[in-house]
Amino acid sequence: DQYTAEISAFSPANADELETFRIKYLGTKGLLKDLFDEFKTVSPEEKRTLGKTLNEFKKFAEEKYQLLKEQSETSTDTQSDKQDLTLPGEGFALGSRHPLMLVRKEIIEIFKKLGFNVAEGPEIEDDWHNFSALNFPEEHPARDMQDTFFIKKGGEKGDIALRTHTSSVQVRMMEQGQPPFRAIMPGRVYRNEAISARAHCFFHQVEGLYVDENVSFADLKQTLFTFVQELYGEGTKVRFRPSYFPFTEPSAEMDISCTICKGAGCQMCKYSGWVEILGCGMVDPNVLENCGIDSSKYTGYAFGMGIERITNLKYEIRDLRLFSENDIRFLKQFKTEI
Numbered sequence: 001d002q003y004t005a006e007i008s009a010f011s012p013a014n015a016d017e018l019e020t021f022r023i024k025y026l027g028t029k030g031l032l033k034d035l036f037d038e039f040k041t042v043s044p045e046e047k048r049t050l051g052k053t054l055n056e057f058k059k060f061a062e063e064k065y066q067l068l069k070e071q072s073e074t075s076t077d078t079q080s081d082k083q084d085l086t087l088p089g090e091g092f093a094l095g096s097r098h099p100l101m102l103v104r105k106e107i108i109e110i111f112k113k114l115g116f117n118v119a120e121g122p123e124i125e126d127d128w129h130n131f132s133a134l135n136f137p138e139e140h141p142a143r144d145m146q147d148t149f150f151i152k153k154g155g156e157k158g159d160i161a162l163r164t165h166t167s168s169v170q171v172r173m174m175e176q177g178q179p180p181f182r183a184i185m186p187g188r189v190y191r192n193e194a195i196s197a198r199a200h201c202f203f204h205q206v207e208g209l210y211v212d213e214n215v216s217f218a219d220l221k222q223t224l225f226t227f228v229q230e231l232y233g234e235g236t237k238v239r240f241r242p243s244y245f246p247f248t249e250p251s252a253e254m255d256i257s258c259t260i261c262k263g264a265g266c267q268m269c270k271y272s273g274w275v276e277i278l279g280c281g282m283v284d285p286n287v288l289e290n291c292g293i294d295s296s297k298y299t300g301y302a303f304g305m306g307i308e309r310i311t312n313l314k315y316e317i318r319d320l321r322l323f324s325e326n327d328i329r330f331l332k333q334f335k336t337e338i
């Protein structure tokens with residue numbers, strides 16, 4: 001009677017519960033099996049009455065199981081009838097562009113408007129393209145093991161290394177033709193430096209080169225001034241400081257008024273109001289000659305900027321390592337239209 005009540009009251013919430021029910025009462029190790037085993041041990045008189053009860057109970061349990069089983073099957077059908085197919089699907093998360101690639105794209109677009117083409121060169125370079133053709137003297141400190149990741153000693157065009165700057169692409173471009181050349185050359189470069197918030201063993205540059213008749217330093221200044229107005233907004237100031245690069249003469253470094261404090265002084269510009277964003281200068285006649293270009297006829301300017309630095313100033317990023325750690329919390333802040 002106790003079991004009959006238990007069985008009558010049973011109402012499974014799902015198929016698993018129904019299966020547990022079947023195992024408990026009807027299974028090969030279930031209650032009914034136990035009862036029938038016990039039945040074998042009772043006296044013949046008792047068997048008659050007990051047998052009847054037992055058979056009725058068995059029938060009752062089996063019927064209850066069948067009924068529940070049918071119910072559970074039809075109830076799944078009703079469930080699927082209830083599904084609303086007009087509901088919108090589950091969206092899946094879109095990624096975002098890497099900040100360095102966003103800024104690279106922006107830089108390219110500005111220079112395209114100014115008439116520059118885009119070119120690329122290999123990241124694994126020989127000594128000629130990375131150093132010698134660019135007028136680096138044999139014993140120049142930048143060739144030290146300190147800065148350069150060397151790959152192989154003594155190839156046809158000198159030691160093979162990871163390029164330390166995109167200026168190598170200038171050489172490749174000029175070797176392949178005659179002026180006019182007007183192109184920017186974005187790419188990754190490598191330097192053997194200890195990794196910190198301010199330095200990394202690789203970073204990204206955009207090189208610029210313009211070679212033609214009568215190209216002057218005034219052209220260089222105007223182009224870079226226009227670039228900065230486009231990238232950081234009207235009113236951003238620029239200043240040029242004399243500098244030295246083996247491949248440009250004269251050479252300069254260009255600073256802009258700090259984009260964060262607008263020149264008032266902050267941590268970003270070390271309270272000077274100015275930040276350096278690129279190196280530039282007039283292409284050294286030796287470089288033109290090394291590339292088979294008549295330096296008495298042509299002049300040119302070149303510049304090179306680090307995309308990381310430009311990006312830091314745009315988005316107020318203070319640690320270079322963020323760019324290569326792939327932390328989704330950092331990256332997803334740069335959601336943009338594609």
Ligand code: PHE
Pocket residue numbers: 164165166167207208245248279280281302303304305
């Ligand atoms: N190649 C230089 C650097 O990596 C930058 C530069 C490029 C300077 C072109 C002048 C002209 O520091």
